[in-house]
Amino acid sequence: MNQQMEIICVGNELLIGKTLNTNANWLAKRATAFGIMVKRITVVGDDVDEIADAVRETLKRRTKFIVTTGGLGPTFDDKTLKGIAKALNRKLKVNEKALKMVREKYEAYFREGKMERVKLTPPRVKMGTLPEGAEPLPNPVGTAPGVIIDMKETVLIALPGVPPEMKAIFEDSVALLLKNQSGDPVFFETSIYSRGIIESTLAPLIDQVMHDNPDVYIKSHPKGWGKDIEMHFSTAAKDSKTAKNRLGKAIVQLSELVQENGGKIKPQKKKQ
Amino acid sequence: MNQQMEIICVGNELLIGKTLNTNANWLAKRATAFGIMVKRITVVGDDVDEIADAVRETLKRRTKFIVTTGGLGPTFDDKTLKGIAKALNRKLKVNEKALKMVREKYEAYFREGKMERVKLTPPRVKMGTLPEGAEPLPNPVGTAPGVIIDMKETVLIALPGVPPEMKAIFEDSVALLLKNQSGDPVFFETSIYSRGIIESTLAPLIDQVMHDNPDVYIKSHPKGWGKDIEMHFSTAAKDSKTAKNRLGKAIVQLSELVQENGGKIKPQKKKQ
Numbered sequence: 159m160n161q162q163m164e165i166i167c168v169g170n171e172l173l174i175g176k177t178l179n180t181n182a183n184w185l186a187k188r189a190t191a192f193g194i195m196v197k198r199i200t201v202v203g204d205d206v207d208e209i210a211d212a213v214r215e216t217l218k219r220r221t222k223f224i225v226t227t228g229g230l231g232p233t234f235d236d237k238t239l240k241g242i243a244k245a246l247n248r249k250l251k252v253n254e255k256a257l258k259m260v261r262e263k264y265e266a267y268f269r270e271g272k273m274e275r276v277k278l279t280p281p282r283v284k285m286g287t288l289p290e291g292a293e294p295l296p297n298p299v300g301t302a303p304g305v306i307i308d309m310k311e312t313v314l315i316a317l318p319g320v321p322p323e324m325k326a327i328f329e330d331s332v333a334l335l336l337k338n339q340s341g342d343p344v345f346f347e348t349s350i351y352s353r354g355i356i357e358s359t360l361a362p363l364i365d366q367v368m369h370d371n372p373d374v375y376i377k378s379h380p381k382g383w384g385k386d387i388e389m390h391f392s393t394a395a396k397d398s399k400t401a402k403n404r405l406g407k408a409i410v411q412l413s414e415l416v417q418e419n420g421g422k423i424k425p426q427k428k429k430q
Numbered sequence: 431m432n433q434q435m436e437i438i439c440v441g442n443e444l445l446i447g448k449t450l451n452t453n454a455n456w457l458a459k460r461a462t463a464f465g466i467m468v469k470r471i472t473v474v475g476d477d478v479d480e481i482a483d484a485v486r487e488t489l490k491r492r493t494k495f496i497v498t499t500g501g502l503g504p505t506f507d508d509k510t511l512k513g514i515a516k517a518l519n520r521k522l523k524v525n526e527k528a529l530k531m532v533r534e535k536y537e538a539y540f541r542e543g544k545m546e547r548v549k550l551t552p553p554r555v556k557m558g559t560l561p562e563g564a565e566p567l568p569n570p571v572g573t574a575p576g577v578i579i580d581m582k583e584t585v586l587i588a589l590p591g592v593p594p595e596m597k598a599i600f601e602d603s604v605a606l607l608l609k610n611q612s613g614d615p616v617f618f619e620t621s622i623y624s625r626g627i628i629e630s631t632l633a634p635l636i637d638q639v640m641h642d643n644p645d646v647y648i649k650s651h652p653k654g655w656g657k658d659i660e661m662h663f664s665t666a667a668k669d670s671k672t673a674k675n676r677l678g679k680a681i682v683q684l685s686e687l688v689q690e691n692g693g694k695i696k697p698q699k700k701k702q
Contacts, residue, residue, distance in 0.1 A: 170649060173468040174617070175459025176662065179451055182473070187447025196445040198480070201454070201471035204649070208470070215487070232630035233650055234637050272656065273628060281633040299654070301630070322654055345446070356545060358504035358573070361553035365506050377442060377476070378505055382571070382594055384544065390448065 161222040161339055163189050165199045166212050168228035168238050169319055172201045181227045181324055188328065189223075192336045193343040193394055197221065204229060209241025217245070217312060223336065224312060228319030230302040232281035238316055239305065243289040246307070246314075250287050256294035256303050257286030263301045295331040299323050304331060343394040346401035350409055351386040355421025360387060363415040371408040386424055433494040433611055435461050437471045438484050440500035440510050441591055444473045453499045453596055460600065461495075464608045465615040465666055469493060476501060481513025489517070489584060495608065496584060500591030502574040504553035510588055511577065515561040518579070518586075522559050528566035528575050529558030535573045567603040571595050576603060615666040618673035622681055623658040627693030632659060635687040643680040658696055 165185055171177040179201065186196045200216070202208040209229070216224050229238030243250045260282060267273045276282070285302040288294065295304035297318065304327040305316040315332055317324045352360065357380045364376050373395070379388040391408055395401035413423045437457055443449040451473065458468045472488070474480040481501070488496050501510030515522045532554055540547045548554070557574040560566065567576030569590065576599040577588040587604055589596045624632065629652045636648050645667070651660040663680055667673035685695045 170647070171651065171662065172455075173458055173471065174462040174619070174664065175455050175457070175468075176619070178455045179471075183444075183447050183450045185447070186445055190446040196447075197475070198484075199445065199451075199471075199473035203469070212470075231633075231650075231652070233633040234640075235649055276628075276631075279630065279634075281630045285630070300652075320652060320654065347446070347448070356548075358551065358553040358557070359548075361503075361505040362551075368506075375442070377507055378503075379443065380503070380572075380592060382592065390443070392446065 161194050161336075162197045163194050163223040163225060163336075164197055164216045164219070164221045166209070166216065166224065166226045167199065167201045167319075168204060168209055168226060168241075169201075170203045170235075172228075173203050181319065181321060184321070184325065185225055185227070185328070188333070189225075189336060190345045192333070193345055194223065194336055204235040204237050206237050206241045206244060209238055210244040213242055213245035213314070221312060222339070224314045225332075226314070226316045227324055230285070230305070230316060230318045232284055232302070236284075236302075239287070239289060242305075242307070242314065242316060246289060246309075248289040248291060251290055252283060252286055253288040253292065253294060256288055256305075257283065259294055259296060259303045260286045260301060263297075295327050297323055297327055298330060299326045303327075306331070343396060344398075344401075345392065345394050346398065346405060347390065347392040348405055348409070349388050349390045350413065351388055351424040352416045353386050353422045353424055355387070355416055355419055357387060359419055360389075360416070360421075363412060363419065364389070367408050367412045367415065370411065371404065374404055374408040376408065376412070433466050433608075434469045435466050435495040435497060435608075436469055436488045436491070436493045438481070438488065438496065438498045439471065439473045439591075440476060440481055440498060440513075441473075442475045442507075444500075445475050453591065453593060456593070456597065457497055457499070457600070460605070461497075461608060462617045464605070465617055466495065466608055476507040476509050478509050478513045478516060481510055482516040485514055485517035485586070493584060494611070496586045497604075498586070498588045499596055502557070502577070502588060502590045504556055504574070508556075508574075511559070511561060514577075514579070514586065514588060518561060518581075520561040520563060523562055524555060524558055525560040525564065525566060528560055528577075529555065531566055531568060531575045532558045532573060535569075567599050569595055569599055570602060571598045575599075578603070615668060616670075616673075617664065617666050618670065618677060619662065619664040620677055620681070621660050621662045622685065623660055623696040624688045625658050625694045625696055627659070627688055627691055629659060631691055632661075632688070632693075635684060635691065636661070639680050639684045639687065642683065643676065646676055646680040648680065648684070 182199045229236045292307045300323040307314040501508045564579045572595040579586040
């Protein structure tokens with residue numbers, strides 16, 4: 159069985175519609191490509207209790223990986239580690255390794271002439287203050303380190319909300335971990351497009367093809383009346399040959415059924 | 431106190447990172463503009479139990495409004511109403527009003543020469559099958575009606591996942607309801623941008639301004655090292671004059687503090 163992941167995104171800007179949640183989308187895509195199954199995405203505000211609740215609920219569902227984004231910075235409303243500490247019943251403590259990462263960042267900024275020499279004021283020390291038992295993950299493009307807490311049954315990873323920082327820490331410190339723990343299967347997907355057939359006619363045809371191809375998941379995405387309907391095929395397989403054979407067989411069968419029912423299959427668009 | 435809302439988005443395509451969740455973003459923005467506070471956004475897959483769990487948890491939190499998106503169409507994997515029925519312990523039944531809406535859609539498509547006369551096959555009847563006690567909401571641009579279930583303490587609204595259909599039903603049948611129930615306050619926001627000051631220096635300044643302006647919420651959004659930092663100000667107020675005064679006062683104070691600490695305030699960008 160594939161390992162499962164839940165994503166928790168923290169930030170009022172997501173709840174007022176100011177910011178589009180591209181972080182969840184990016185993480186879901188990366189995890190899926192490694193054969194990890196994302197079961198749920200939760201968005202909560204910058205509030206310690208809301209964050210703690212979301213983490214607790216995720217732990218109850220015994221998810222293998224929990225990845226949070228946002229709320230690791232120096233300001234008062236960066237509350238993710240406080241929320242995680244509360245959920246796990248752990249104390250927040252200055253982590254010497256994390257504080258060293260933060261200090262070295264400021265020293266480098268100073269050496270490079272980017273800023274004056276700064277003191278480790280409380281907001282800066284805050285970025286090196288982690289729940290007990292946590293390890294910092296180096297941030298190659300920003301100041302606040304990521305955080306990993308390995309609880310055996312569950313691994314919790316906290317990443318910043320600034321997208322380039324989130325992505326850099328993920329690629330440097332998280333990707334390999336997921337890849338190693340996900341088991342073999344890798345995710346493969348492709349789409350075909352039909353014209354001249356409506357979704358309610360298509361529905362039982364997809365049913366039949368999924369019944370005959372139990373390893374392939376098919377979902378139709380109508381784009382509006384009279385427009386082409388996208389039919390998205392996906393499977394998790396050990397290797398690309400198996401995946402291609404499976405997807406190919408399902409695509410041929412559904413294409414024939416669409417044509418028998420008066421529809422047309424459009425040439426496949428290239429995926430970017 | 432403002433009324434609260436939770437959004438539940440249903441769709442595997444969101445969990446594999448195929449689709450960016452623009453629906454949640456659009457709904458959050460619209461609800462916030464009416465003075466409704468979005469407390470949480472949850473994304474689950476096309477699975478009856480996952481949907482039912484998410485709805486049950488939301489009900490436990492006694493949210494006034496629950497809005498779901500996705501999973502109302504004719505295909506086997508459109509499972510939202512099944513999940514809602516399970517969570518509410520209600521039966522799914524053909525709703526005559528909803529079935530009439532679906533039938534009239536197909537008759538109109540036929541009259542307009544868009545398709546042959548079609549029978550109300552099971553996938554089509556499915557779109558008129560609602561949890562007991564639910565009312566359909568007309569879909570001006572597609573076939574599947576929206577759904578509203580008024581449980582007094584909580585109002586649950588199910589909208590399709592296709593964005594133009596979701597938006598059209600929201601504007602026609604949901605917007606006024608939210609506006610009437612939200613009480614007076616309306617949401618106002620604006621941003622200013624600082625240069626030459628880093629976030630960890632900015633943090634205590636924002637703290638101070640929020641302390642002196644308890645009705646104003648300020649959040650900084652760094653865009654990366656050496657880039658401008660956005661400072662986003664928001665408030666919920668009865669009228670725009672009160673809001674502008676409040677935001678103006680906080681902006682002046684923070685701008686002065688930034689300059690005293692060696693930073694610059696950039697001219698305000700126009701919001702689109």
